[in-house]
Structure formats: C-alpha cells, structure tokens
Amino acid sequence: MVVNRLDDVVTGALEVLDAYGLEFCSMRRVAGHLDVQPSALYHHVADKQTLLALMADRIVADVEVSAAGSVRERARSLVRALRAAMLAVRDGAEVVATASAFRLGASQVEADLVDVLADKQGARTLLLFVFGHTQATQMHRMAASVGAIEPDPDLDASFDRGVDIVLRGLL
Amino acid sequence: MVVNRLDDVVTGALEVLDAYGLEFCSMRRVAGHLDVQPSALYHHVADKQTLLALMADRIVADVEVSAAGSVRERARSLVRALRAAMLAVRDGAEVVATASAFRLGASQVEADLVDVLADKQGARTLLLFVFGHTQATQMHRMAASVGAIEPDPDLDASFDRGVDIVLRGLL
Numbered sequence: 001m002v003v004n005r006l007d008d009v010v011t012g013a014l015e016v017l018d019a020y021g022l023e024f025c026s027m028r029r030v031a032g033h034l035d036v037q038p039s040a041l042y043h044h045v046a047d048k049q050t051l052l053a054l055m056a057d058r059i060v061a062d063v064e065v066s067a068a069g070s071v072r073e074r075a076r077s078l079v080r081a082l083r084a085a086m087l088a089v090r091d092g093a094e095v096v097a098t099a100s101a102f103r104l105g106a107s108q109v110e111a112d113l114v115d116v117l118a119d120k121q122g123a124r125t126l127l128l129f130v131f132g133h134t135q136a137t138q139m140h141r142m143a144a145s146v147g148a149i150e151p152d153p154d155l156d157a158s159f160d161r162g163v164d165i166v167l168r169g170l171l
Numbered sequence: 172m173v174v175n176r177l178d179d180v181v182t183g184a185l186e187v188l189d190a191y192g193l194e195f196c197s198m199r200r201v202a203g204h205l206d207v208q209p210s211a212l213y214h215h216v217a218d219k220q221t222l223l224a225l226m227a228d229r230i231v232a233d234v235e236v237s238a239a240g241s242v243r244e245r246a247r248s249l250v251r252a253l254r255a256a257m258l259a260v261r262d263g264a265e266v267v268a269t270a271s272a273f274r275l276g277a278s279q280v281e282a283d284l285v286d287v288l289a290d291k292q293g294a295r296t297l298l299l300f301v302f303g304h305t306q307a308t309q310m311h312r313m314a315a316s317v318g319a320i321e322p323d324p325d326l327d328a329s330f331d332r333g334v335d336i337v338l339r340g341l342l
Contacts, residue, residue, distance in 0.1 A: 101311045121333070128300055131303040132299035132304075158295065166340055169335075
C-alpha cells in the first residue's frame with residue numbers, strides 16, 4: 001500500500017488496533033501493516049502521541065451535539081453518543097481517554113460538552129466519569145467475552161444513573 | 172529467590188510494574204524477575220487477572236476510612252487517600268481501575284465507600300470519576316515527565332472540584 005495521505009495512516013492504525021488491541025498498536029506495527037518503513041509514517045505523524053490523538057478524533061468523529069432539548073437532555077445524549085462511539089472500537093475508551101489526558105480538552109466533543117453545560121470544570125468532571133465508566137465497561141466486556149468473568153447486565157443502566165448523578169451536581 | 176509465599180509473588184509483580192509499567196508486566200516477566208519458572212507462579216495465582224487483583228489490593232492496602240466527620244468529609248478524605256495511593260505507584264490507577272472492572276466492587280475501598288455514602292450506585296459513580304481522573308493525571312504526569320507535554324498545575328485542584336460536583340449530586 002502506498003501511504004499518500006495522513007488519513008491512510010490513521011485508517012491503518014485503527015485496523016491494527018482492531019486486530020491487536022492498543023497494547024500492541026506500535027508505530028512499527030502500523031508501518032508493517034501498511035507495508036512501509038517506519039520512517040514513512042513519521043513523515044505524516046510526529047510521534048505515537050500524535051497518532052493516538054488522530055485515532056481518537058476518528059473514533060468520535062460522528063458524535064454530534066443535538067441542537068434541541070434542555071441542557072440536561074443535550075448533555076445526556078452527547079455523552080451517550082460518545083460512549084457508544086468508544087464502545088464500537090476495540091480499546092476505544094482507552095484510546096480516547098489517553099488522547100484526552102495528553103491534550104487536556106482540545107477535542108471537539110470536549111468543546112461541545114463545555115458549550116452545552118457552559119461549565120468547563122463540570123464538563124471535565126462528567127467526561128472523566130464517562131471515560132472511567134466506559135473503560136470499565138470495555139474491560140469487563142472483553143474479559144466476559146473470553147469467559148474470564150460473568151457478564152454484568154447492569155452496565156448500560158448504571159452509566160445512565162451515573163450521568164444523572166453528575167448532572168444533578170452540576171445543574 | 173525462592174517463592175514461598177503468595178506475598179512474594181505480589182511483591183515481585185509490583186517490582187516489575189515499577190520497572191517496566193503495566194504494559195510489560197506479564198506473568199512470564201514476573202517469573203523471570205523472581206528467577207522461577209512460570210509454572211511456579213501459577214502454583215500461587217490462577218491467572219494474570221487474579222494477580223492484578225492482588226496487586227490492586229496491595230496498592231490500596233493503607234487506604235482507610237475515617238470514623239469522624241460528616242458523610243461528605245469522610246467520602247472526600249477516602250477518595251483523596253485512594254487517589255494518593257494509586258499515584259504513588261507507576262500505573263497504579265490503571266491497575267486498580269482494571270482490577271475493579273473485573274470484580275465489580277469487591278475491594279475493601281469500594282465496600283468502605285458504599286458504607287460511607289450508604290448508596291451503592293453513588294459510590295460506584297464517584298469511584299469511576301476517581302479512576303477516570305487519576306488515570307488521566309497519571310498519564311499526563313508520565314508524558315510531562317519525559318517532556319512530551321507541558322505539566323498541568325491544576326490537576327490536584329480539579330480532582331477536588333470534581334469530587335465535590337459528584338458529591339453534590341449524591342448528598
């Protein structure tokens with residue numbers, strides 16, 4: 001494959017993520033998957049951290065804030081969509097949470113949540129609960145899928161209840 | 172080293188964690204560090220997941236709930252102590268959060284927090300915020316320590332503000 005565009009690098013990285021998980025998603029392996037030398041990757045992205053941020057942006061690209069509804073409804077639907085987008089990709093919550101920790105709030109979703117709540121610290125608190133819960137859910141599901149633990153049927157409902165608790169503290 | 176006791180295995184695993192990080196803390200590497208065959212480890216712990224739970228228990232072993240104060244004060248001091256214990260160990264937040272996701276609330280700290288708040292879902296929500304924030308803090312500090320990003324001076328204060336938001340939603 002000829003890596004002509006940054007988009008191709010991000011696509012390749014997400015394919016490696018899906019196949020091997022974040023733990024084994026190295027620049028070297030992404031280069032190998034794209035059948036190029038690692039130096040060709042570095043032509044497009046400065047480092048692993050930059051690649052991770054681009055992967056995170058792609059994972060949440062379709063998460064949109066709704067224009068209608070109360071603040072509570074808009075915040076709730078935004079974080080539900082964020083959770084669904086992260087759960088749809090292997091280790092997606094870890095990728096997005098890690099990228100967020102490195103940038104501290106530069107992503108579009110984070111900006112949208114600040115906008116909806118009109119409260120930067122409140123948005124950050126809700127977001128960190130969302131990351132914490134979704135990472136736990138994803139780890140739990142992964143372990144349950146290989147039979148290591150019993151599945152927990154309450155994970156979706158407990159997310160909603162937790163979001164409502166945080167929003168009650170905010171609004 | 173002769174691995175006579177389960178405690179020795181957990182100590183060895185925490186030494187490997189400190190030296191290499193969670194990503195490279197495999198059963199094989201822990202066995203190598205203890206200078207025993209992997210089979211000798213499996214005599215003490217059934218699998219990696221069990222080992223992780225034991226490491227998490229050791230990391231938070233000194234986190235104690237205070238008997239005095241209001242519910243809010245006791246919850247606040249408990250999660251502050253939990254955060255400090257996780258930050259004191261390399262990748263500590265990831266170890267404790269991962270073990271928690273696998274067990275869903277079987278640890279002593281989680282039981283203590285349920286007890287203080289008299290609210291299982293509330294305790295879980297606060298705990299997932301604590302994990303989310305502390306993992307973000309630890310990743311951020313690690314990246315800042317190698318000069319990859321600028322340190323954020325607001326991480327401690329933002330933790331306290333976030334805890335107060337969640338507690339406001341709960342109490």
